[in-house]
Amino acid sequence: MQEKDYYFLRKLFFWVFASAFIIFTPILLYNSLGYKFDIETRKFLKTGAISIETNPEGASVYLNDKKLDKTTSCTLTQLLPKEYTVTLAKADFYPYQIPVAVKPAAVSDIDVVLIPIIKEMQKVKFNFNVYKFFISRHFFGKKIFAFTDKGIFIIDNDFKKSQRICSDNLTAEIANTIEKLIEANDRLMFWNKDTIWQTDISKISEKEAGLHIIYKAKESIKDAFPALKENYLIVHDGLNVVVLDLSNIPVSFPLLKLNDINSEIFYDSRTETLFVKEKVPQTNSSSLFKVDLLPSILERRENEKGF
Known part of the structure; x- marks a missing residue:
């Protein structure tokens, strides 16, 4: 190699490395500071991150439909500030997809519970036709009350035991109109817009109880709830608020006469x-009112002897 060729190569390598240093040093510096070049805007932009948690863990992560070499829990870093579509997939669970907006110098959090795929439903093992059911929640757990062609049953949560409360059959047509069911002082009460029924559940392990109608609506039943240590039932019947004395059925008396069919009532059992x-x-506006039940009911009870 001639000396001039040697000097030429030295200059060439010097300028190549110098150019590379000039070009790549800012890029490396920007990357180290959390910046990334955006081809669309042709600018260096501050990046963000997405933190992903799932229960259970081990879900595959897709970013804009591209599978990443990551599983949850994980953090996706060096993301340009824009909106992404994150998809989480795990065998035997439904995929979860969510849009995520990444902001500069910020971490967007995803924390989800994956829903298992239901392969088959467990059927109750008892031989009756269920018209309608309700779940009653109480201090000791939950009870399932089922209205069937063979009467009213109480069923445990794991479907292993059932107990018939009463054999009275409401028919499917009536059962499907029932709107609400409550327990109060060993009584099971339920109603539709026209009627409130009651049955005794204090001794269901010993004998079946009968089903009794305790109230027939004058207009349309909107709601009902036990009051005063569950000794009374407050019934919102159209424009009327009526009190039923549960210890002396069919004794009842009016509590309030409302002005508007759209009026609403709420009972606070604590107070x-x-x-x-x-x-x-004489106005077009509505307001909130309150009634202290105990003195009001005692006063009405003294003045009324029932409808």
Whole structure:
């Protein structure tokens, strides 16, 4: 190699490495500071991250439909600030997809519970036709009450045991109109817009109880709830608020006469107070009112002997 060729190569390598240093040093410096070049805007932008947690863990991660070499829990870093579509997939679980907006110098969190794929439903093993059912929650857990062609049953949560409360059959047509069911003082009460029924559940392990109608609506039953240590039942019947004495059925008496069919009532069992959203007389506006139930019921009970 001639000396001039040697010097030429030295200059060439010097300028190549110098150019590379000039070009790549800012890029490496920007990357180390959390910046990334965006081809669309042709600018270096501050990046963000996505933190992903799933229960259970081990879900595959897809970013904009591209599978990443990561499983949850994980963090995706060096992401340009824009919106991404994150998909989480795990065998025997439904895939979970969510849009995520990544912001500069910020971490967007994803924390989800994956829903297992139901391969088959467990059927109750008892031989009856279920018209309608309700779940009653209480201090000791939950009870399932089922209205069937063979009467009303109480079923445990694991479907292993059932107990018939009463053999009275409401028919499918009536059972499907029932809107709500409650327990109060060993009584099971339920209603539709026209009727409230009651049955005794205090001794269901010993004998079946009968089904009794305790109230027939004058207009349309909107709601009902036990009050005053569950000795009374407050019934919202159209424009009427009626009190049933559960220890002396069919004794009942009016508590309030409402002004508006859209009025709403709420009972606070802690303070024995009835709250009413009611139209203000001679106005087009509504307000909140309250009634102390104990003195009101005692006063009505003295003055009324029932409808």
